[in-house]
Amino acid sequence: xxxxxxxxxxxxxxxxxxxxxxxxxxxxxxxxxxxxxxxxxxxxxxxxxxxxxxxxxxxxxxxxxxxxxxxxxxxxxxxxxxxxxxxxxxxxxxxxxxxxxxxxxxxxxxxxxxxxxxxxxxxxxxxxxxxxxxxxxxxxxxxxxxxxxxxxxxxxxxxxxxxxxxxxxxxxxxxxxxxxxxxxxxxxxxxxxxxxxxxxxxxxxxxxxxxxxxxxxxxxxxxxxxxxxxxxxxxxxxxxxxxxxxxxxxxxxxxxxxxxxxxxxxxxxxxxxxxxxxxxxxxxxxxxxxxxxxxxxxxxxxxxxxxxxxxxxxxxxxxxxxxxxxxxxxxxxxxxxxxxxxxxxxxxxxxxxxxxxxxxxxxxxxxxxxxxxxxxxxxxxxxxxxxxxxxxxxxxxxxxxxxxxxxxxxxxxxxxx
Numbered sequence: 001x002x003x004x005x006x007x008x009x010x011x012x013x014x015x016x017x018x019x020x021x022x023x024x025x026x027x028x029x030x031x032x033x034x035x036x037x038x039x040x041x042x043x044x045x046x047x048x049x050x051x052x053x054x055x056x057x058x059x060x061x062x063x064x065x066x067x068x069x070x071x072x073x074x075x076x077x078x079x080x081x082x083x084x085x086x087x088x089x090x091x092x093x094x095x096x097x098x099x100x101x102x103x104x105x106x107x108x109x110x111x112x113x114x115x116x117x118x119x120x121x122x123x124x125x126x127x128x129x130x131x132x133x134x135x136x137x138x139x140x141x142x143x144x145x146x147x148x149x150x151x152x153x154x155x156x157x158x159x160x161x162x163x164x165x166x167x168x169x170x171x172x173x174x175x176x177x178x179x180x181x182x183x184x185x186x187x188x189x190x191x192x193x194x195x196x197x198x199x200x201x202x203x204x205x206x207x208x209x210x211x212x213x214x215x216x217x218x219x220x221x222x223x224x225x226x227x228x229x230x231x232x233x234x235x236x237x238x239x240x241x242x243x244x245x246x247x248x249x250x251x252x253x254x255x256x257x258x259x260x261x262x263x264x265x266x267x268x269x270x271x272x273x274x275x276x277x278x279x280x281x282x283x284x285x286x287x288x289x290x291x292x293x294x295x296x297x298x299x300x301x302x303x304x305x306x307x308x309x310x311x312x313x314x315x316x317x318x319x320x321x322x323x324x325x326x327x328x329x330x331x332x333x334x335x336x337x338x339x340x341x342x343x344x345x346x347x348x349x350x351x352x353x354x355x356x357x358x359x360x361x362x363x364x365x366x367x368x369x370x371x372x373x374x375x376x377x378x379x380x381x382x383x384x385x386x387x388x389x390x391x392x393x394x395x396x397x398x399x400x401x402x403x404x405x406x407x408x409x410x411x412x413x414x415x416x417x
Contacts, residue, residue, distance in 0.1 A: 038404060038405075038416060039405040039406060040405060041402070043342070043343065043400060043401045044342060044399065045339070046340075048342075048376060048378045050337070051289075051332050054271075054330070055270075055328065056269065056328070057235050057269045057327065057328055058266065058267070058329065059223070059269060060262065060323075061224055061261065062219050062261040063206060063219065065089070065259070065260065067203075067256075068253060069092050071094040071250060073090050073247075074091050077090075077258070079213055081210070082209070083260065085208045086204045088203070088204055089203045089205055089258055090202075090203045090257060091201065091202050091203065093199060093200055105189065112185050131164050134164055141157055142154055142158065205260050208260075210263045210324050211260055212258065212260075213245040213259070214259070215245060227269070228303060230269055230305065230311050230313075231305045231311075232307050232309035232311065233307055235311075242325060263319050263323075265316070265317055267315050268313070268316065268331065269313050269314075270314070272310040272312055274308075277302065277312075280312040280314075280333070281299065282299050283298065287333075287337070288331050288334070290332070295316060295318040297315055298315050299312055299313070300313055338375045340383045340384050340386040341383065341385075341397060341398075341399060342381050342383055343381060343384065344380065346405050347403045348371070349368075355370065356368050356369050357403045358404040359397065359402060360401075360416050364416050365413050365414065366412060366413065369395075369396055369397050371384065371396060372389070373385040373389050
């Protein structure tokens, strides 16, 4: 009987021991499974960007060139070409010029060149020989046409013959400059050049810049000297349409010929309300984004207009392709960018009135770390000053620390791994 009692006690003891071991194992398994499902995040370098999308008005240092005369126009530049000051843009031919005037000038120049090089007679004889050969060819062609009764096609040949005969006379004959001395030839050259110049108006670039063949009529209104005088209602009413300048045919007095734009400095004006004005104070550097294009600028003016709206003017000193065609465009203006150690707000918890996160120590335990050297934050993230933390060895979250993203599920010192 006593033996059976001892066996029952031993059985209960073993049962309780096994149950305790199983319970411990079960708790450990559950704890391990629970900890393995706690999401963690490796802290990295990042930034917070604050921006606004605004419709902007582009204001440039630009000048439209108008024709002062009427006549046929020929251009020497293309859209987007960068010109130096006084570089030739086009020529307007005021009236038809007798082709023989240019022929005479060419002959005089060759004669002057020949005299200066002591080769004038030899050069002129070669010219005469070429002209005589061409005259003989045309005579034979004309004779063949007449023999075969092809009268209809002889007029052009006759005109070419008369032209060559006259040209020969200019070089060596009654109308020629043979025998004239250098002084007389130079005087003749001056007269001919003045005659040509009186029939041609050369259009030059008054300033260096990019040439464009479109204008919207706002170039004389939206000028650099109006940057502090803009009104919001006027800017809202503007349209961004460009009128293409006709490059062909003839021009009349007052017609637009081209536009020259300073490609080194330009501005954009943006209308702000009272809540937005503090985002673009004077002197602030901003980034401006349009699609894949990004460039930088600086706020040079901020003022209130008569409507109670605020006008910010941003100066850009970067060259952007086709900027000279834009008048009204929507841009993303990045007015604040904080860069440093990026902490997601979902990981932040408050302990003893201190804002911080749980990092996972080298032993795998949750350790509370207060957030220090905070640069700024948005609705999702907090940025810490990496340079200040690393320079002063501040005891806070460091780059590449692992932090718990669900701090409500852990406690100080809890084993995570």
